[in-house]
Amino acid sequence: MRSFVPAIYDCTVAVSKNQPRPTMLGICRRQSSVMKVQIRRHQMQELPETADGIGQWCKDIFVTKDAVLERYFCMDSFSDLPQQDIGRPKKSFFVVISWICVLVYGITKFFQWSSLLSSWEGIAFSATFLVLVTIVMQILIQSSESEHSTPVNTVTQDPMEEQLLQ
Numbered sequence: 001m002r003s004f005v006p007a008i009y010d011c012t013v014a015v016s017k018n019q020p021r022p023t024m025l026g027i028c029r030r031q032s033s034v035m036k037v038q039i040r041r042h043q044m045q046e047l048p049e050t051a052d053g054i055g056q057w058c059k060d061i062f063v064t065k066d067a068v069l070e071r072y073f074c075m076d077s078f079s080d081l082p083q084q085d086i087g088r089p090k091k092s093f094f095v096v097i098s099w100i101c102v103l104v105y106g107i108t109k110f111f112q113w114s115s116l117l118s119s120w121e122g123i124a125f126s127a128t129f130l131v132l133v134t135i136v137m138q139i140l141i142q143s144s145e146s147e148h149s150t151p152v153n154t155v156t157q158d159p160m161e162e163q164l165l166q
Helices: 024-028 051-075 090-114 120-143 159-165
Strands: 007-015 035-043
Touching: 007 051, 024 120
Parallel strands: none
Antiparallel strands: 007 035
């Protein structure tokens, strides 16, 4: 990969203790959640060449990441460096609007072509299908929430390490 990948990005994501955890259900319900992200760029030339060296580098990165997360949960900041607000890009907004227009146009043309909405049976079929899809999506979203998942069983003696795992 060294010949065509110029860098590796190390991303650390954390949610403040006083913020709600982001879930798919929360996103669908349009509930906001503030997340902090720290991104570090590592040039490919700076990385070790051997497999053992890469393995040790990865271990060192995760030890550093644990220390950064510990600092974040204690001080609510990744480091002393100034934070950079990236805002909301306008390009992604226009992409979403464009896709919505294409999908609405396609669905409209499909219904005109199929004459599905020209009879009561077609309207009932469409409504039943939409209700079933909504119910199935709600069930899948609720089952994917972290509160419903099985917690990892870990045995630790260090209270600081146990606090990091929670």
